[in-house]
C-alpha cells in the first residue's frame with residue numbers, strides 16, 4: 001500500500017477579496033467570480049501545483065514525468081486546494097454563512113488568507129471607497145474567528161475531559177487528540193501548543209478560561225499555519241497597505257490573482273509563453289490577440305510582474321508548502337545509473353514529503369512492503385549508500401534497495 005503525505009491548502013478570507021480568482025488561477029478550474037460578497041457558497045476543490053527547479057537539468061538527462069509536470073526545467077507537483085465561502089466577523093457565532101463554512105477548513109493543513117490589499121471592500125466584503133478599509137482589521141479578525149471556532153469545539157466538554165484526565169492519570173494529549181482529530185489536529189500540534197504556552201498539562205483543571213483561550217490560539221497557529229496574501233496589488237493604495245502590514249511584522253505576499261488568471265488562460269491557449277511563477281512572459285501569437293488584449297497583458301507586465309517579480313499566486317502556494325508545512329521534494333528511482341523506474345522512465349516522480357523524513361520512512365511512503373524489506377538506500381547525486389536513519393534533503397534522488405525488490 002502506498003502511503004500519502006498529501007496536504008490540503010485552504011483559501012480563506014472575508015467575502016469578495018479574490019479567493020475564487022486565486023483558486024481558479026492556481027487550478028484553472030472554472031468557478032464563479034463576481035464583485036459582490038458570497039459569490040461562493042459551496043466550496044470549490046481543485047488541483048494546483050508547487051513549483052521547484054527540476055533535477056533533470058543538473059543530472060543532464062531528459063526526463064519522463066509521471067506524477068508531476070516538467071515545463072522548461074521547472075517541476076510542477078500537484079497539490080490540493082479548497083476555496084471556501086467568505087468569513088465575516090462573528091462567523092464563529094453563526095453570523096454570515098457562519099460555522100458551516102469554517103467547518104469546510106477542518107481538513108486544511110495550512111491556510112492562505114486572501115486579503116483585499118486595496119482597501120476597497122469593507123469588513124463584510126461590500127464595496128467601499130477604494131482605500132477606505134484597513135486590511136489590518138481583516139488580518140486580525142480572521143485569526144480571532146478561527147481561534148473562537150476552535151475554542152467552541154474544545155470548550156464543549158473541556159471540564160469533563162480535564163477532570164477525567166486528572167482522575168485517571170491519563171495524558172491530556174491523547175484525550176485531546178481523540179477529541180480534535182476531526183479538525184486535522186495531531187498529537188504533535190497539541191504537544192507544541194502546550195509547550196508554547198507553558199501550561200501545566202498534568203493539571204488541566206487548573207487552567208483558567210484565559211489559559212484555555214491562549215492554548216487554543218497556540219493550537220491554531222501550529223495546526224493551521226496561515227499565510228497572508230495581499231491581493232489586488234494592481235489597484236491604487238494596495239502597495240502602501242502592504243508596506244504597513246510588513247512594518248507591523250507580518251509576512252505578506254503581494255499578489256494579483258486576476259493577473260495570474262489572465263496569464264494562465266492566455267498560456268493555456270498558447271497565446272503566450274508563461275510558466276506559473278515566472279517573472280515575465282513572451283507573446284507568441286500577436287496576430288491572434290486584439291489590441292485591447294495586448295494592452296491588458298502589457299499592463300500586467302508593467303504593473304505587476306516588473307514591479308513585484310511575479311503575480312504572487314505561485315509564491316503563495318510554494319511558501320505554504322515549503323515554509324509553513326516544511327515540505328521538501330524527493331525523486332524516487334530504481335536504477336541509479338539511468339535515474340529510471342522499472343519501465344525505463346527517467347525521473348518519473350517527484351514526492352512532496354515532510355522535512356525530517358528518513359530513507360526508510362521514504363521507502364514506506366512508496367510502498368509498505370518496500371519499507372519492511374528495506375536494506376539500504378542510494379543517494380544518486382553522491383552515488384553513495386545511505387542507512388535507514390539518514391534524513392533526506394530537498395531535491396534528493398533516492399533509490400531504495402530492499403530484500404524483495406528495488407525502487
Ligand SMILES: Nc1nc2c(ncn2[C@@H]2O[C@H](COP(=O)(O)OP(=O)(O)OP(=O)(O)O)[C@@H](O)[C@H]2O)c(=O)[nH]1
Pocket residue numbers: 014015016017018019020021022032033034035036037038039040041084085086231232233234235255256257258259
Ligand atoms: N483588481 C483586481 N481585482 C481582483 C483581483 N482578484 C480578484 N479580483 C476581483 O475581485 C472580485 C471578487 O473576486 P472573487 O474571486 O469572486 O472573490 P471571493 O473572495 O471568492 O468572493 P466570495 O466568494 O464572494 O467570498 C471580482 O470582481 C474579481 O474580478 C486582483 O488581483 N485584482
Ligand SMILES: [Mg+2]
Pocket residue numbers: 019020021032039040084085
Ligand atoms: Mg468565491
